[in-house]
Amino acid sequence: MAGHRLFAAPTANLGQPEMMLGVFAPAASCLMPERIGQSAAEDLLYSGRSINGAEALEIGLIDALADDPESAALAYFNTHLAPKSASSLRFALKAARLGYVARISEKLQAVEDLYLNELMQTRDAVEGLNAFIAKRAAKWENR
Numbered sequence: 244m245a246g247h248r249l250f251a252a253p254t255a256n257l258g259q260p261e262m263m264l265g266v267f268a269p270a271a272s273c274l275m276p277e278r279i280g281q282s283a284a285e286d287l288l289y290s291g292r293s294i295n296g297a298e299a300l301e302i303g304l305i306d307a308l309a310d311d312p313e314s315a316a317l318a319y320f321n322t323h324l325a326p327k328s329a330s331s332l333r334f335a336l337k338a339a340r341l342g343y344v345a346r347i348s349e350k351l352q353a354v355e356d357l358y359l360n361e362l363m364q365t366r367d368a369v370e371g372l373n374a375f376i377a378k379r380a381a382k383w384e385n386r
Contacts, residue, residue: 250312258293265371
């Protein structure tokens with residue numbers, strides 16, 4: 244989600260399943276609302292559901308659908324970026340992402356603290372991860 248231009252196949256399966264394990268996705272919690280808006284991000288982050296490439300394109304999670312996303316990304320690069328000055332592109336990227344990088348960096352630090360010092364102190368977070376490792380269903384106690 245931190246990429247500049249994201250390509251995916253129509254059959255892609257994209258999501259943040261961490262909630263199924265009783266935890267949340269720290270980096271995605273910071274990046275996803277910036278990319279697709281708060282409401283759509285909350286849907287995916289809270290539900291843990293996955294979406295296909297078409298839905299990802301519709302909500303803005305990706306920029307383009309292609310049967311061969313790697314080739315499509317390379318074609319985009321060759322057509323639109325390679326002919327430009329790499330130095331100027333570097334400054335354009337820096338300018339376009341100036342506020343974004345600051346917001347993400349600050350939020351990521353706070354989310355990391357929340358994850359490590361609060362979430363991982365809960366019984367259900369530990370249970371979810373242990374159940375995943377043991378390949379068994381988690382037994383939630385909602386605490």
